[in-house]
Amino acid sequence: MKQKFLTIATIFLTMTLGSIFCRIGSRPISDGFPILEYHMITDSPDETSFEYSIPPEIFAKQLDFLLDQGYLTITLRDFERARRGEIDLPENPIVLTFDDGYSDNFYELLPILESRKQVAVIYIVANLIGTPGYLTWGEIQELQRHGIEIGCHTANHMPLENLSEEDLRREILDSKRFIEIHGIAVESFSYPNGIYDSEVQKFLSNGNYTSAVTGKSGLNNFETDRFELHRTNIPHPKIESLAMLEFELRLIKSKFQTEQE
Numbered sequence: 001m002k003q004k005f006l007t008i009a010t011i012f013l014t015m016t017l018g019s020i021f022c023r024i025g026s027r028p029i030s031d032g033f034p035i036l037e038y039h040m041i042t043d044s045p046d047e048t049s050f051e052y053s054i055p056p057e058i059f060a061k062q063l064d065f066l067l068d069q070g071y072l073t074i075t076l077r078d079f080e081r082a083r084r085g086e087i088d089l090p091e092n093p094i095v096l097t098f099d100d101g102y103s104d105n106f107y108e109l110l111p112i113l114e115s116r117k118q119v120a121v122i123y124i125v126a127n128l129i130g131t132p133g134y135l136t137w138g139e140i141q142e143l144q145r146h147g148i149e150i151g152c153h154t155a156n157h158m159p160l161e162n163l164s165e166e167d168l169r170r171e172i173l174d175s176k177r178f179i180e181i182h183g184i185a186v187e188s189f190s191y192p193n194g195i196y197d198s199e200v201q202k203f204l205s206n207g208n209y210t211s212a213v214t215g216k217s218g219l220n221n222f223e224t225d226r227f228e229l230h231r232t233n234i235p236h237p238k239i240e241s242l243a244m245l246e247f248e249l250r251l252i253k254s255k256f257q258t259e260q261e
């Protein structure tokens with residue numbers, strides 16, 4: 001009996017949230033669009049990465065839900081081009097970002113995106129490329145050929161606060177140049193652990209980055225500071241059978257909660 005009540009309550013809650021979401025989801029870009037933050041797409045994370053991983057079948061369901069709601073994925077390069085007036089964006093854009101550059105982004109994520117003709121942004125750590133568990137240069141180039149944008153997530157994944165000029169130069173500028181000499185165009189940056197200060201942003205500006213994503217939740221529009229874009233974190237679902245409900249709740253929450261500095 002208790003089980004039945006819980007099932008009915010869950011269905012009712014999902015339908016109610018779904019109808020709210022439909023209305024919110026059709027807002028124009030001036031009200032803001034979400035950028036989602038993912039890491040690994042795998043069924044077999046180790047203990048330390050469990051929290052940062054999503055099973056491929058759950059990620060596919062999340063993407064199908066977004067497409068059903070009328071969202072279309074864009075890259076941050078698209079967003080910057082639209083900000084400059086060079087292209088138009090779809091009515092309901094959304095950006096899917098993946099931090100750290102794990103090799104499952106090639107083996108698990110790419111086929112799911114490809115089969116639905118969708119795109120994403122992957123932030124790679126220059127000195128981890130080709131090491132066990134991380135993307136190789138060949139895989140990164142292949143991802144780029146499939147329309148996936150590659151961004152920089154520093155040279156060594158160290159928090160960027162109170163670093164010397166030399167360290168900032170290596171982590172922000174040299175890492176970008178190193179990736180670019182392998183034929184990969186880099187425009188966007190992701191702060192390790194979401195940590196940054198004004199000095200970091202000066203380096204981003206001098207290094208010709210056009211955008212940077214934080215760990216602060218909320219939506220984005222053309223007025224959002226381009227080096228402080230908000231993201232909605234999507235961790236491993238707390239209860240796998242309720243994964244979609246949790247996903248919807250996280251999206252709804254981000255629409256009402258835009259964190260400021």
Ligand SMILES: [Zn+2]
Pocket residue numbers: 099100153157192193
């Ligand atoms: Zn990271």
